[in-house]
Amino acid sequence: MANNSADILEEYSDKEYEFGFVTDIEMDIAPRGLNEDTIHFISAKKKEPQWLLDWRLKAYQSFLKQPEPHWQNFELPKIDFQNISYYAAPKSKAKYKDMNEVDPELIATFEKLGIPLSEQKILAGVAVDAVFDSVSVATTFKETLKEQGIIFSSISEAVKEHPELIQKYLGSVVPHSDNIYAALNAAVFSDGSFVYIPKGVRCPMELSTYFRINSENTGQFERTLIIADEGSYVSYLEGCTAPKRDENQMHAAVVELVALENAEIKYSTVQNWYPGDKEGKGGIYNFVTKRGVCRGAHAKISWTQVETGSAITWKYPSVILQGDYSSGEFYSVAVTKNKQIADTGTKMYHIGKGTKSRIISKGISAGQGQNSYRGLVQVGSKAENARNFTQCDSLLIGDRCGAHTFPYIESKNKSATIEHEATTSKIGEDQIFYLNQRGIDTEKAVALIVNGYAKEVLNQLPMEFAVEAQKLLSITLEGSVG
Amino acid sequence: MLSIKNLQAKVEDKQILKGINLQVNAGEVHAIMGPNGSGKSSLASVLTGRENFEVTGGEVLFDGKDLLEFSPEDRAREGLFLAFQYPIEIPGVSNINFLRTALNEIRAYHNEPPLEAKEFLRLTREKQKLVEFDAKLTNRSLNEGFSGGEKKRNEIFQLAMLNPKLSILDETDSGLDIDALRIVSNGVNKLRSEKNAFIVITHYQRLLEYIVPDFVHVLYDGRIVKSGTKELALELEEKGYDWIKEPVTTASV
Numbered sequence: 153m154a155n156n157s158a159d160i161l162e163e164y165s166d167k168e169y170e171f172g173f174v175t176d177i178e179m180d181i182a183p184r185g186l187n188e189d190t191i192h193f194i195s196a197k198k199k200e201p202q203w204l205l206d207w208r209l210k211a212y213q214s215f216l217k218q219p220e221p222h223w224q225n226f227e228l229p230k231i232d233f234q235n236i237s238y239y240a241a242p243k244s245k246a247k248y249k250d251m252n253e254v255d256p257e258l259i260a261t262f263e264k265l266g267i268p269l270s271e272q273k274i275l276a277g278v279a280v281d282a283v284f285d286s287v288s289v290a291t292t293f294k295e296t297l298k299e300q301g302i303i304f305s306s307i308s309e310a311v312k313e314h315p316e317l318i319q320k321y322l323g324s325v326v327p328h329s330d331n332i333y334a335a336l337n338a339a340v341f342s343d344g345s346f347v348y349i350p351k352g353v354r355c356p357m358e359l360s361t362y363f364r365i366n367s368e369n370t371g372q373f374e375r376t377l378i379i380a381d382e383g384s385y386v387s388y389l390e391g392c393t394a395p396k397r398d399e400n401q402m403h404a405a406v407v408e409l410v411a412l413e414n415a416e417i418k419y420s421t422v423q424n425w426y427p428g429d430k431e432g433k434g435g436i437y438n439f440v441t442k443r444g445v446c447r448g449a450h451a452k453i454s455w456t457q458v459e460t461g462s463a464i465t466w467k468y469p470s471v472i473l474q475g476d477y478s479s480g481e482f483y484s485v486a487v488t489k490n491k492q493i494a495d496t497g498t499k500m501y502h503i504g505k506g507t508k509s510r511i512i513s514k515g516i517s518a519g520q521g522q523n524s525y526r527g528l529v530q531v532g533s534k535a536e537n538a539r540n541f542t543q544c545d546s547l548l549i550g551d552r553c554g555a556h557t558f559p560y561i562e563s564k565n566k567s568a569t570i571e572h573e574a575t576t577s578k579i580g581e582d583q584i585f586y587l588n589q590r591g592i593d594t595e596k597a598v599a600l601i602v603n604g605y606a607k608e609v610l611n612q613l614p615m616e617f618a619v620e621a622q623k624l625l626s627i628t629l630e631g632s633v634g
Numbered sequence: 635m636l637s638i639k640n641l642q643a644k645v646e647d648k649q650i651l652k653g654i655n656l657q658v659n660a661g662e663v664h665a666i667m668g669p670n671g672s673g674k675s676s677l678a679s680v681l682t683g684r685e686n687f688e689v690t691g692g693e694v695l696f697d698g699k700d701l702l703e704f705s706p707e708d709r710a711r712e713g714l715f716l717a718f719q720y721p722i723e724i725p726g727v728s729n730i731n732f733l734r735t736a737l738n739e740i741r742a743y744h745n746e747p748p749l750e751a752k753e754f755l756r757l758t759r760e761k762q763k764l765v766e767f768d769a770k771l772t773n774r775s776l777n778e779g780f781s782g783g784e785k786k787r788n789e790i791f792q793l794a795m796l797n798p799k800l801s802i803l804d805e806t807d808s809g810l811d812i813d814a815l816r817i818v819s820n821g822v823n824k825l826r827s828e829k830n831a832f833i834v835i836t837h838y839q840r841l842l843e844y845i846v847p848d849f850v851h852v853l854y855d856g857r858i859v860k861s862g863t864k865e866l867a868l869e870l871e872e873k874g875y876d877w878i879k880e881p882v883t884t885a886s887v
């Protein structure tokens with residue numbers, strides 16, 4: 153591809169600009185640039201209440217005050233915030249008439265993942281018939297949830313239908329002043345998911361954005377809010393394993409989780425955004441703020457992530473362990489190849505007594521990929537007998553890639569037990585030859601070794617997702633060993 | 635089955651194999667003995683296609699086909715098996731999953747459908763019993779945390795599962811206590827047939843009391859310097875290798 157994402161973005165927004173937006177109601181995309189007018193425009197487009205507009209404007213003020221971070225160990229590309237379009241219509245028009253126009257490499261990947269043709273079309277941006285399988289699936293799905301009092305909708309819908317919940321919880325875990333990207337998200341977020349599980353309800357199925365995102369483009373500033381009321385349980389899956397080609401260069405999502413007493417939230421992500429080409433041109437900057445709070449005693453939050461896409465992935469799903477005996481978990485596999493960069497990890501804040509956290513991070517670097525684990529375990533003075541276990545492994549494929557670990561530990565309570573283990577290993581020629589000698593070719597051998605290495609994390613994913621994630625890892629690393 | 639003619643190979647610019655000749659027919663067991671560093675493992679590496687060895691001369695026919703033309707995995711699929719002197723550990727990959735992949739890859743090469751789970755399990759049980767392999771080890775990660783002896787026994791279990799035409803056992807006896815040695819040898823003896831063949835690389839005559847070879851060869855300095863029957867092994871045990879070394883040294887001057 154000749155154009156990188158920035159060029160496409162520019163071209164796209166330039167074209168739209170010719171028609172202007174103020175008078176034209178059919179308009180899909182806001183002109184580039186960010187100021188208070190942009191925010192008024194977005195809020196008006198979405199017919200939002202005044203309180204939400206005010207909140208966005210406050211967020212914008214804190215965005216203006218925040219410096220860009222510079223503590224990372226990679227070179228942050230200069231992002232021109234005035235050169236981004238901050239509003240795209242929820243339903244983007246199909247870009248292609250049929251599959252023949254789509255990049256054959258993309259189709260090949262879809263096929264390897266076993267994605268049905270109808271879904272391939274949607275993911276690639278091909279026009280599909282109005283009647284689509286998953287529409288009916290989604291409807292039955294919603295009925296079942298409704299019977300149990302579970303709310304699963306877009307944030308925009310929830311703002312209208314359940315303003316009391318949104319007002320109470322939006323920004324309660326990730327305040328808009330948190331960091332520059334979180335502030336930006338709060339100011340201009342397009343849409344996202346909202347989940348509420350009532351007291352004592354165990355959500356009977358995995359909730360997946362898959363059912364929603366197929367029909368709606370939530371855009372680059374997605375926002376998710378999940379609330380598990382006392383004694384409830386929910387497992388939420390974000391994304392799907394299919395690669396997403398997206399013209400947006402920067403993604404700054406925010407995810408907030410609230411688990412009340414005895415509640416449990418499992419949040420799983422498979423991130424496979426466009427990583428850029430072999431030379432490192434194009435690709436998504438994925439700057440996400442994800443945080444959960446165990447607000448009540450014995451609450452539990454577990455993050456599982458498989459990160460294979462994006463040019464730069466920069467995120468630290470965290471848990472605030474406020475309730476006594478609450479627990480937080482973080483399971484991560486992050487793959488970088490070609491010139492990809494991943495800087496990811498977690499933060500566990502032990503506040504309540506008897507709180508527990510467990511961190512399992514598996515980095516895989518190939519090509520010239522750079523992979524960093526950065527984690528913080530903080531134990532407050534009241535967190536009697538807090539416990540943490542961290543295991544942080546790196547696997548290198550080839551000798552031009554890199555793995556780095558930055559574990560930070562801050563403990564103010566002597567009764568805390570904090571364990572940290574780290575290993576670095578290489579896929580050895582010996583391992584590959586051993587498998588070759590048993591009739592297994594090199595590509596399959598790498599897949600076996602990598603999946604074995606990542607098993608502890610993949611096992612945390614719901615069954616079906618785990619199988620897809622396994623395939624994804626294999627496909628991602630195809631051709632990375634000579 | 636296997637016909638090696640004047641095989642020469644080097645590694646890192648060092649000539650290791652200096653003209654090997656060896657003929658192995660179906661139903662035969664050949665023992666290769668020789669002092670450390672004489673090139674026994676190197677021969678196994680060259681035959682199985684390890685990348686860092688460069689063949690500089692000679693030819694190898696396997697069932698009439700040019701073995702050296704095949705990739706390492708295709709050599710395995712053609713029916714060549716190496717029980718490694720130092721089996722590798724692969725964390726997280728279950729022994730059983732690995733074996734199923736291997737078996738099905740080999741089957742696919744011969745246009746056979748993958749084995750059904752039930753049939754595969756049946757086969758696993760049968761072979762476990764045959765070579766007295768602990769079922770617990772079958773479900774563990776491939777060789778991870780196995781003792782030296784367990785690793786060697788796993789090689790023989792894999793051999794039994796994959797049913798190759800020609801198996802090379804590279805010092806499978808080293809590191810085995812007498813009981814394990816007997817179990818491994820029994821396994822190999824049960825697997826011997828008119829259709830397959832074995833090349834047994836060993837230091838010690840001891841193993842050859844259990845796995846009785848049809849021929850014994852002595853490899854020294856990259857050449858087979860003496861061949862004979864199993865009595866040769868006894869002679870070596872008695873006299874050591876020095877009497878073998880001398881004629882070669884004189885010959886090369």
Ligand SMILES: Nc1ncnc2c1ncn2[C@@H]1O[C@H](COP(=O)(O)OP(=O)(O)O)[C@@H](O)[C@H]1O
Nearest residue numbers: 645646650669670671672673674675676677686
């Ligand atoms: N990868 C290698 N690089 C350099 N030298 C090697 C390599 N492998 C084997 N050699 C050398 O080749 C010779 C034969 O080794 P090897 O075949 O392992 O002997 P044996 O198995 O008979 O003990 C030795 O001198 C050894 O040091």
Ligand SMILES: [Mg+2]
Nearest residue numbers: 674675719805
């Ligand atoms: Mg050796």
